[in-house]
């Protein structure tokens with residue numbers, strides 16, 4: 700699994716420097732079975748949330764990115780695919 704920081708370094712180092720998660724325990728963003736609420740709260744205040752979300756949608760990342768869970772991003776992808784086909 701690509702870590703949040705590795706991915707941001709590799710492709711979008713520009714927004715990593717502004718991500719609030721850089722100041723937060725990374726484990727919070729990859730909850731095994733617990734709630735993702737703590738990570739989502741951090742993301743809500745993050746200035747690069749949109750860039751982060753688009754990156755995660757494009758790359759199929761796991762964990763919380765851009766204030767969304769993997770399941771939520773899957774739903775976004777589904778809607779976009781459906782809209783593009785219409």
Ligand code: SF4
Nearest residue numbers: 718720742745751765
């Ligand atoms: S939106 Fe969330 S996961 Fe993305 S850079 Fe900001 S704090 Fe990190």
